[in-house]
Amino acid sequence: MRTAKPALSLAQVQSGSHAVVAVGHSTTGTRCGRTSSKYITRPDRLRQHLVEHHGISRAEVFKDVLEGLPTEQGGEDQPLKGGLKAGANFLDMDLRCRVCGKEFTSPKTLHDHRTRGWHDPFTKVECPFGCDGRQYPSLSTLLHHLEDGNQFPPTKSMKKTDFNSWSALSHSIESLLCAGEIEGVQKALDHIETRLRTLCMEEADKMID
Numbered sequence: 001m002r003t004a005k006p007a008l009s010l011a012q013v014q015s016g017s018h019a020v021v022a023v024g025h026s027t028t029g030t031r032c033g034r035t036s037s038k039y040i041t042r043p044d045r046l047r048q049h050l051v052e053h054h055g056i057s058r059a060e061v062f063k064d065v066l067e068g069l070p071t072e073q074g075g076e077d078q079p080l081k082g083g084l085k086a087g088a089n090f091l092d093m094d095l096r097c098r099v100c101g102k103e104f105t106s107p108k109t110l111h112d113h114r115t116r117g118w119h120d121p122f123t124k125v126e127c128p129f130g131c132d133g134r135q136y137p138s139l140s141t142l143l144h145h146l147e148d149g150n151q152f153p154p155t156k157s158m159k160k161t162d163f164n165s166w167s168a169l170s171h172s173i174e175s176l177l178c179a180g181e182i183e184g185v186q187k188a189l190d191h192i193e194t195r196l197r198t199l200c201m202e203e204a205d206k207m208i209d
Contacts, residue, residue, distance in 0.1 A: 048105045058105060
């Protein structure tokens with residue numbers, strides 16, 4: 001049985017038991033004081049880590065930004081702000097996924113969770129054409145698979161109007177819809193639409209509850 005991880009208070013975060021630590025200058029990044037996980041390129045990912053894995057509320061995580069206080073007491077180095085201030089602007093918004101309950105620090109991270117194949121309903125997408133029951137971890141990989149299974153005209157100019165041209169786009173449900181006129185792809189669209197319809201019903205149930 002899965003047990004919930006104990007929540008940490010902001011005092012514990014600031015005292016160093018789970019500190020938001022600045023290491024050198026902005027190119028070296030930050031780390032989690034308890035797990036020693038490093039967040040080199042995006043300090044805001046550390047905030048998401050504290051919220052998601054250690055149960056610290058967003059209000060506590062962004063308290064230092066709102067009050068202009070360092071997150072770690074002592075020492076000469078100030079903690080890296082990076083994109084952290086933006087997250088403090090959304091504390092009055094509900095950024096919890098209505099399906100899985102996971103909380104996020106900004107609208108963008110919630111949007112990415114729901115649209116880029118990271119959400120649980122889309123972690124195992126089956127090919128609608130059989131393929132020995134093969135499954136794909138995201139819509140993007142399914143799109144590549146469908147592309148590989150189609151034969152295209154040899155000329156570059158003709159390829160621009162064919163399914164393969166979408167491989168250069170950001171892979172999403174939208175790009176798959178744009179390619180829906182290609183023969184056989186409609187089965188894939190029907191399959192995904194069914195998954196989406198089920199997901200919407202689950203969300204509606206969550207909202208009613």
